[in-house]
Amino acid sequence: MNIIVCIKQVVAGDQVKFDPRTHRLVRSSDMSRINPFDLFALEMGVRLKKEYGGSVTVLTMGPEISEEVLWEALAFGADGAVLLTDPRFANSDTLATSYVLGMAIRKIGHYDLILCGLRTTDSGTAQVGPQLAEELGIPHVSGVESLKERESLFQAERVSDGYREMIEVSTPALFMVSSKVKIRTPSLNEIQDAFTRYRIERWNLEDLNADPQKVGSQGSCTWVEELIPLPQQKTCVFVEGDPREQARSLIKKLTEKNLVS
Amino acid sequence: MVRQFAKAELIPIAGEIDEEGRFPWEVVEKMGPLNFFGMQAPRQYGGSEIDSISYCLVIEEVSRACAAMGLTIAVHNSVCVYPLTKFGDDEQRSKFLPPLAAGEKIGAFCLTEPNAGSDAMAIESTAIRDGESYIVNANKIFVTNGGVADTLIIFTSVNPGDVKRGFSAIVVERGTPGFEVGLLENNCGMRANPVSSIVLTDCRVPKTNLLGREGDGFKIAMAALDTGRIGIASQAVGIAQGALDASLKYAKERIQFRVPLARHQAIQMMLADMGTMVEAARLLTLQAAHIKDQGGDLSGPSAMAKLFAGRTASKVASMGVQIHGGYGYSKDYPIERYFRDARATEIYEGTNEIQQIVIARELLKREED
Numbered sequence: 001m002n003i004i005v006c007i008k009q010v011v012a013g014d015q016v017k018f019d020p021r022t023h024r025l026v027r028s029s030d031m032s033r034i035n036p037f038d039l040f041a042l043e044m045g046v047r048l049k050k051e052y053g054g055s056v057t058v059l060t061m062g063p064e065i066s067e068e069v070l071w072e073a074l075a076f077g078a079d080g081a082v083l084l085t086d087p088r089f090a091n092s093d094t095l096a097t098s099y100v101l102g103m104a105i106r107k108i109g110h111y112d113l114i115l116c117g118l119r120t121t122d123s124g125t126a127q128v129g130p131q132l133a134e135e136l137g138i139p140h141v142s143g144v145e146s147l148k149e150r151e152s153l154f155q156a157e158r159v160s161d162g163y164r165e166m167i168e169v170s171t172p173a174l175f176m177v178s179s180k181v182k183i184r185t186p187s188l189n190e191i192q193d194a195f196t197r198y199r200i201e202r203w204n205l206e207d208l209n210a211d212p213q214k215v216g217s218q219g220s221c222t223w224v225e226e227l228i229p230l231p232q233q234k235t236c237v238f239v240e241g242d243p244r245e246q247a248r249s250l251i252k253k254l255t256e257k258n259l260v261s
Numbered sequence: 262m263v264r265q266f267a268k269a270e271l272i273p274i275a276g277e278i279d280e281e282g283r284f285p286w287e288v289v290e291k292m293g294p295l296n297f298f299g300m301q302a303p304r305q306y307g308g309s310e311i312d313s314i315s316y317c318l319v320i321e322e323v324s325r326a327c328a329a330m331g332l333t334i335a336v337h338n339s340v341c342v343y344p345l346t347k348f349g350d351d352e353q354r355s356k357f358l359p360p361l362a363a364g365e366k367i368g369a370f371c372l373t374e375p376n377a378g379s380d381a382m383a384i385e386s387t388a389i390r391d392g393e394s395y396i397v398n399a400n401k402i403f404v405t406n407g408g409v410a411d412t413l414i415i416f417t418s419v420n421p422g423d424v425k426r427g428f429s430a431i432v433v434e435r436g437t438p439g440f441e442v443g444l445l446e447n448n449c450g451m452r453a454n455p456v457s458s459i460v461l462t463d464c465r466v467p468k469t470n471l472l473g474r475e476g477d478g479f480k481i482a483m484a485a486l487d488t489g490r491i492g493i494a495s496q497a498v499g500i501a502q503g504a505l506d507a508s509l510k511y512a513k514e515r516i517q518f519r520v521p522l523a524r525h526q527a528i529q530m531m532l533a534d535m536g537t538m539v540e541a542a543r544l545l546t547l548q549a550a551h552i553k554d555q556g557g558d559l560s561g562p563s564a565m566a567k568l569f570a571g572r573t574a575s576k577v578a579s580m581g582v583q584i585h586g587g588y589g590y591s592k593d594y595p596i597e598r599y600f601r602d603a604r605a606t607e608i609y610e611g612t613n614e615i616q617q618i619v620i621a622r623e624l625l626k627r628e629e630d
Contacts, residue, residue, distance in 0.1 A: 075262075185266055188296035188319070189309045 001054035002111045005045045006101055006132070007038040007073060009066040010122040023224040024091075025122055034069040037117030039076075041177040043184065044147065045115050046077035052149060055079040057108060061089055061100050067200050074194035075186040082108075086204035088212060093220035094127040100215055101128070102135035103208040113154070114174040118143065126176070133174040140174040141167050147175060263319050266295065267326035275327040278453035279598050282445075284409050285453065288330065293364025297323070297334050301343040301488075306358035308342070313488075313550035317495040321543070324499025325506070328602035329453035331499055335492035336405045337361070340485040340610075341368025341414055344430065348473045348481050357412055357432060369410035370489075371401035371459055372482055378403075379615050381482060382424055386417040386461070388431055393468050395419070395431060397439075399461040405609065408445050408455025411435045415461065416482055419475045428478035432470040439464035450601035487559045489610045490567035494546040497570035497606040501539045504574070504581040504599040508532065511585055511594070528584055535577045542566075542573040561623030567606075568616035574603035 009032050011017075017026045045056045058073040060066050061084040070081035084104050092100065105111060114133075119126035126142075133140035143158040153168045156175055186194075205212060213219060237253070239246045254260045270288050278285050292298065300316050302308025311319075316338070324331025342361050345354060345368075360366040377383035386399030399417055404410070413433050420427025433440060443458030472481055512523040512532065522528045549562040578600040582589035589596050607613050 185262055185295060187294060187309075188262075188300065188311055188315070189304075191262060192309055192311055192315075 098131035298364035299362025340370035407457030
């Protein structure tokens with residue numbers, strides 16, 4: 001079974017900053033990491049590979065520095081990694097990103113499953129997964145908690161509005177993983193193996209045979225016109241009384257705000 | 262990876278295990294599968310045999326969170342697993358390395374005695390050949406990991422009349438009749454590491470446990486310590502970095518004169534010096550690691566790294582206490598732990614003064630241009 005996992009390098013949660021002029025995220029290597037939601041997709045991919053055999057290839061689009069997350073993915077158990085990097089890809093919105101990923105997947109050729117995270121922690125649109133499926137003309141299911149093969153189909157389990165849905169899909173298909181599985185920490189040996197056994201492929205616009213009009217700003221149909229930081233109001237309330245009264249009063253206040261139930 | 266592990270598993274317990282003086286087996290069991298105990302062992306024996314720079318980064322990150330655990334893995338790898346790998350024969354490697362590399366057994370290095378330490382040749386312990394065995398008698402003190410160690414390299418003399426010629430390294434396993442763990446030290450820092458004395462009384466050890474040949478002990482000890490010093494230097498860098506992290510956090514939070522401490526220039530100057538020293542110590546340590554990986558002469562560079570990093574850890578932790586003011590002197594903040602832990606790095610695996618002797622010897626033997 002050939003599995004492709006799409007991942008993204010994001011800015012660590014507490015470090016998100018926007019350039020006030022360009023409205024774009026400020027990125028640097030020391031504050032970047034693999035999108036935490038993508039780890040679930042990667043973990044599921046590696047588990048499926050162990051169960052059914054085959055291979056896991058990870059894909060990411062981004063500047064050179066993004067290769068760091070590919071090395072991390074190889075340490076997690078992926079068998080191949082491709083970095084889609086080209087200055088012309090810069091400023092792609094979700095549609096242009098999906099096009100680039102789609103062209104790379106066409107170049108890879110044979111695949112059974114594409115796994116993505118549910119969304120990213122930096123821009124968080126949750127659009128790339130469905131758009132990529134549309135680009136490739138394949139079915140997709142979002143919010144997938146588990147996957148298993150049933151005859152020639154794949155059965156995806158998802159939770160939605162208080163119901164557990166079981167959906168059968170023909171392959172190839174794309175799944176956006178919303179798993180709660182514990183993410184394993186790769187060992188030193190696995191990290192070392194990633195660097196000694198594998199190398200990272202780099203594909204640019206020409207390698208993908210992609211249309212330059214469909215990538216980057218030109219290929220994007222959305223753009224951020226304005227970015228207004230929302231004021232975060234902080235207020236400090238002193239809780240009076242003896243400790244017992246203070247605790248009671250605190251519980252009441254938190255309950256009123258629906259912070260505890 | 263190590264940073265994530267340290268954040269999740271070590272930072273939450275570092276204060277508590279220090280206070281209780283408890284060796285955290287529950288975390289040690291999790292470090293085994295991550296290969297933290299086999300960093301200096303070959304793959305075929307279950308180790309990872311990573312390069313020295315990666316090794317330093319692992320020790321630094323663990324020590325940044327919990328110096329006592331940094332010490333456990335540094336000593337286990339550098340002065341037990343490494344000499345077994347380098348000087349052990351195939352049989353010894355096959356027997357001792359797999360459980361050590363998996364973290365199922367803990368290693369230790371026993372050189373210091375009541376009357377010998379920096380002066381290694383003053384050891385009084387003996388190993389007298391008796392048929393296919395040695396009868397070992399030894400009183401070893403300040404043994405890092407001593408309270409939990411299963412596989413210990415004992416430095417002893419097979420020729421009590423001539424210690425210099427008889428100085429030898431013998432592997433002794435816990436449980437051998439005559440093997441006894443003495444009292445645990447009530448140390449001021451690194452309290453989660455069970456430093457103890459080890460007493461061997463007429464301990465019969467197979468002669469196949471001799472590392473190298475009779476008389477090779479000094480060479481083995483020095484090789485182990487040369488590499489061990491890089492590990493301890495990394496530990497000191499980790500402690501210094503941890504102290505800096507804690508001080509930066511505190512300086513941003515604590516308000517005095519209506520602004521955070523970090524806005525006061527006097528505090529900024531301290532932070533700037535601390536950051537610069539940490540970076541210098543790290544680079545000196547990584548340079549020594551690089552020289553080791555290149556197969557260069559390690560004695561001078563590793564002694565310089567250990568000397569400078571140990572002093573840096575003490576100095577930076579002390580400045581950190583100063584930034585914390587009264588709270589720095591209280592057990593409510595982790596900075597006092599870094600302050601206590603740091604001090605040991607100027608003492609063990611060769612005191613500052615021994616490092617200075619090594620460095621001066623290396624400098625003086627260079628020929629003039």
